[in-house]
Amino acid sequence: MTTEHFDKAAAEWDKKSHRVILAEKVSTAIISLPLSKQMSGMEFGCGTGLVGMDIAPSLRELIAIDTSQGMLDVLQQKVQDQGITNIQTLCCDFSTDNYTQKHDLIICSMTLHHIKDAKGLLLHFTELLNPGGYLAIADIITEDGSFHDPSAEGIWHHGFDPEELTTFLTGFGMEDIKNQIIHTIVKEELKNKEFPVFLLTGRKSS
Numbered sequence: 381m382t383t384e385h386f387d388k389a390a391a392e393w394d395k396k397s398h399r400v401i402l403a404e405k406v407s408t409a410i411i412s413l414p415l416s417k418q419m420s421g422m423e424f425g426c427g428t429g430l431v432g433m434d435i436a437p438s439l440r441e442l443i444a445i446d447t448s449q450g451m452l453d454v455l456q457q458k459v460q461d462q463g464i465t466n467i468q469t470l471c472c473d474f475s476t477d478n479y480t481q482k483h484d485l486i487i488c489s490m491t492l493h494h495i496k497d498a499k500g501l502l503l504h505f506t507e508l509l510n511p512g513g514y515l516a517i518a519d520i521i522t523e524d525g526s527f528h529d530p531s532a533e534g535i536w537h538h539g540f541d542p543e544e545l546t547t548f549l550t551g552f553g554m555e556d557i558k559n560q561i562i563h564t565i566v567k568e569e570l571k572n573k574e575f576p577v578f579l580l581t582g583r584k585s586s
């Protein structure tokens with residue numbers, strides 16, 4: 381799934397109820413973290429902001445990052461329509477742009493499987509967190525490759541093993557890592573096959 385794919389999908393993105401439901405589950409779980417209006421947050425692969433717009437009221441600011449300007453335009457329009465002042469959108473590719481701003485919360489929802497060097501990105505997240513800052517990663521549990529259409533491009537991972545990610549993140553100074561299944565996506569077109577979605581949260585050591 382290329383940037384072009386997401387640019388084209390952007391206008392209709394929020395009309396699919398399964399996406400809205402999943403984003404609500406992700407944001408509800410993240411809001412239960414001890415967030416505060418002093419915190420700076422960043423959402424990587426924010427899309428149209430289905431998750432980030434729920435979280436932003438609990439923060440001082442949310443930097444909403446994506447490589448698809450089309451997705452960001454939809455988010456920007458919602459931000460403008462609702463008079464939201466603490467979300468800034470940023471079209472940025474971490475593989476080519478040098479992003480160094482530090483944050484107290486980093487969110488990555490349903491985007492990690494689109495990243496070839498997923499562990500490299502997780503490491504970068506740990507470097508971008510302030511001491512005591514929180515990381516929240518939501519994605520599909522390791523699956524057999526049927527989750528995405530076979531023609532889809534840019535799918536680098538068929539989900540993840542959250543235990544493996546936990547071990548990896550622990551090695552880079554993340555503490556209090558909690559792994560929970562927050563939702564199960566059911567694909568009717570695959571005879572109601574179930575794809576559990578995990579949310580991994582952790583705190584950078586102070």
Ligand SMILES: C[S@@+](CC[C@H](N)C(=O)[O-])C[C@H]1O[C@@H](n2cnc3c(N)ncnc32)[C@H](O)[C@@H]1O
Pocket residue numbers: 383386399403424425426427428429430431445446447448451472473474488489490491494495
């Ligand atoms: C499946 S959507 C998830 C959107 C949103 N996080 C949500 O939960 O509704 C994946 C998003 O990741 C973005 N994306 C893909 N590769 C990216 C990259 N290398 N850097 C930043 N964003 C990326 C896509 O443009 C798309 O908006």
